[in-house]
Amino acid sequence: MQATPQSLERKSPLHDFLAPNSIAIVGASSDPTKRGYKAMVGLIKDGFKGAIYPINPKADMILGARAYPSLEAIPYGVDLALICTPANTVPGLIELCGKKGIKGAVILASGFKEIGGEGVKLEQQVLDAARAGNVRIIGPNTSGMFNLHQKVNLLALANVKPGNIGFISQSGNMLLSLVLEAEHNGHVGFSTYVGPGNQTDIGFNDYLRYLGEEPNTKVATLYVEGFRDGQRFLNVAREVTARKPVVVYKSGSTEQGKKAASSHTGALAGSYGMTVDLLRQVGVSVVQDSDEILPVAEGLGLMQFARGKRIAVISDGGGQATIASDRLSEAGLEIPELSAATQAKLREVLFPQASVVNPVDVAGSTDANPALLADCMAIAAGDPNIDAVFLVGMFGGYSIRFAEDLLGGEMRGAEAMIELAKHTEKPLVVYSLYAPVKPPALRRLHEEGVPVYPSIEHAVRALAALGERGIYLAGLDAQATGPAIEEDAEMQAMFGRAQNEGRDLFEYEAKSLLRTHGVDVAPEAIVSNPAELGEVAARMGDRPLVMKVVSKDILHKSDAGGVKLNLQGEAALREAFDQIMTSCRAYDPNADIRGVLVTPMARKGTEIIIGVVRDPIFGPVLMFGLGGIFVEILEDVAFRSIPVSREDARSMIDQIKGRKILEGVRGEPPVDKEALVDLLLKVSGIVSAYPQLSELDLNPVIAYPDGYAVVDARIITNRSVASN
Incomplete structure (x- = not known):
């Protein structure tokens, strides 16, 4: 205890x-x-x-x-x-x-x-x-x-x-x-x-x-x-x-x-x-x-925490052991294999037909001696692969179900469990189907602070909370947030210009902020005169390029015909430039168009989304999830309060239901999770350094086995916060 x-x-x-x-x-x-x-x-x-x-x-x-x-x-x-x-x-x-x-x-x-x-x-x-x-x-x-x-x-x-x-x-x-x-x-x-x-x-x-x-x-x-x-x-x-x-x-x-x-x-x-x-x-x-x-x-309140999520199940009934195993697995708890030494000790005290794998099924061994359940719990608690012990079945009810003279054995078992609880750091949790009738052995456990639940589900939820708390406490030393980011004078001036013009950052400005603070962002060029496209094409090399309109008045670029993909060579760039200008002016004749952004197209990979919002209740909050259907329909995302620690960032990635896609499926290699962790930490630092940043949306970011590519970036400015 x-x-x-x-x-x-x-x-x-x-x-x-x-x-x-x-x-x-x-x-x-x-x-x-x-x-x-x-x-x-x-x-x-x-x-x-x-x-x-x-x-x-x-x-x-x-x-x-x-x-x-x-x-x-x-x-x-x-x-x-x-x-x-x-x-x-x-x-x-x-x-x-x-x-x-x-x-x-x-x-x-x-x-x-x-x-x-x-x-x-x-x-x-x-x-x-x-x-x-x-x-x-x-x-x-x-x-x-x-x-x-x-x-x-x-x-x-x-x-x-x-x-x-x-x-x-x-x-x-x-x-x-x-x-x-x-x-x-x-x-x-x-x-x-x-x-x-x-x-x-x-x-x-x-x-x-x-x-x-x-x-x-x-x-x-x-x-x-x-x-x-x-x-x-x-x-x-x-x-x-x-x-x-x-x-x-x-x-x-x-x-x-x-x-x-x-x-x-x-x-x-x-x-x-x-x-x-x-x-x-x-x-x-x-x-x-x-x-x-x-x-x-x-x-x-009784047990405070478990050191992990590894549970030994001791049962006097196969059906309830199965139910307990299902609920434990659904709750993210583990039912690990018991050590060979533990299994040998269990065989010494149980009938030959008993199952000594985890979950342990005593198979009638305790019918005449219910105190034996306490011995099994003690043996399981001594296993180094176990963090908590879960007794499932009818303890407390043997004298009701079978014979009154079993009451003494149940009381001895209860006292043994109480002593075990006093001398082990591993939580002992009891589910008994007789809990509602409060037989003497269960009342005794209650009196001495050994929890007895009338529901497998409630017992499992308590075990899950104990394990989660233990893991959290063990990781407190790793909760230090990432290194602080120093604000940059040029970036502050950029925010000031956007605020003075009553607009959000242009995409190239958002990417410039990211690049300034160590985020890996592809090279890009802002072109307002088509005569510059030849030089841009030569500088970008043979890679396919993407061209996007730059305008504070056109937020949904694709809807306005403001995006062109797979462009190679000066001729293709010139044609795309003309098409974008024609389409966007038709879409909004009064739009303030500053030119186009030209950047290499990202190669195929796994799309993710990273976002930040300044929540009115919780302040700046970081979001991570897979892109596309996962965020739009399934809402499979994770949130953390900024600033985040490296452990926070890792846990965000591991939390989402679609994490197996990041780990590689159908022969695809896993993505570089540590690169994504670094990206999340840098975004957290940028938000902390620039209060003028109200919202951020990196959507999509393409994750690869060897890094990532920020394909699109949007930053909404907070007009009420002055730039330095």
Whole structure:
């Protein structure tokens, strides 16, 4: 079992009020239907040891606590205010919080920016008051918060077990779902919960930093509809994931989901695929299905990581071993061959008919002695080719299915598994079909932190997350970004000219930028006078040439007849020049045509696309994929936040589904992946060096066994950023 990670150095101001010693309930009530009543009940029932100050001008006492007519009437200091009153009262109350020196406020009311119009103005008033008074606010439009280890339960939820999972969720119903699931599971518990609501002040990055530092939290878990500042979140996540696991479920994976998220919280939901890639880049475990959140969080919280993805499967049933093998393979996990020594040890304890290859099928060997399963797990855990052990079958149910006197053997097996978990760094994961009935042996495993899942799929997802995290941690030393690129004065001037003319870079200018910073770009010539074509033809040699129109007004050159291919010799160039000019002037009589670009045609190879966009949420993002149908229809692309490391660049190439094409198919040689890695690093560096670059599109780039060719390059300028 892995050691508990140390908490991060305390940097977050949220500790001051998410673990409060005194709480004011503004809108406290004796009416059981009101949130001000339920919050009081939650604090009292859970045994909150701090001071509770109900605020209600019409009451002297509420639930045995002295009530005050207003915040300013409280004669003592207050750490946190829970505001249960309507939206229109909130700006004034936040102003009073500031005057009182209250550090944080939880605003339950809705009716702010999520409804638009006047709600937007009202929310701005709340934020202005908070900043003026140095008050941090949770919400508005929040479900509330709890800190179970501090006995702070402002949601008044019953039967919520304290534990090591911190949860931040933009949906209160998602919290209820996980709480009920945890109650049924009987083992998983929570540390802190916050509903961020509209994130008017405190965003996901702030909450994540807090959970990363909070000592009772071993895994930070988030349900996200939209990030307010994705770039800052990635920076914080990179820090936190180096110390403890972070699990994210990102909703809005469809257009319909994005619309629902926007109407619910007013959040801007970005591209789902891009968001997932960027989160994984910084070590976040992303779950695809909502019912995976708790199983994955539990596995990571208990075991932290596995050193790799090599799994030993121990099974007492062939069918479930097959299912487990299918799910493991689909999840990208490996089922390697066990060493000869491991197989020999297994043969010593199992019946002759047992299969000791991986997966191991005990074939009835454990029917009379279920404790033998623990011996098999220990043997497998000792194999150097194995990173985690997965027990699949009916452990815990032998005494139910066969004979009651097998209970002792199952309990001995459970104790042996617990001891093994304490002395091995390799995670032990159990799937039992008897998990729903909670027999004694499985309850014992739960009590000692050995995860037991009622679903093969959930167990596999936890194993995958453990392996992914282990590989990420092992590669942290290789995460240094590529060397910085120094901006070039001539290139800065080029950007300035384009910005002054209100245009994007011409293709030849984009290629000049690439060439200046070490990208391999073919020679080219800009021709405005056909008399120059003879000299160009002689300089380019015998290679077939391509000619393209140069015009800021003609973006789709082929549609305008502005591209000619396979040109050789001066005569062919002159004829092509005339045809391009005639076609383009007919296409747009007012187009500003600067001439034509002449460059050698690229030889055949594998088309890829490299792009950059400055995303409004995450900042500059790099994209890589195969060209043609793969990007247009299949959307088989990978994203990474800029700047990228060499490992990031390699992982982009390996991530796409069409990577086998790059590795060579049907007798074709593999492409030069390291050349593509270098190209991605250079593009990342260029984008970092030139903020005037808004978007970049290299499409296509032709990949070869010995390099690449940038066939077309387009760079869109950011007119709002001045050149130096």
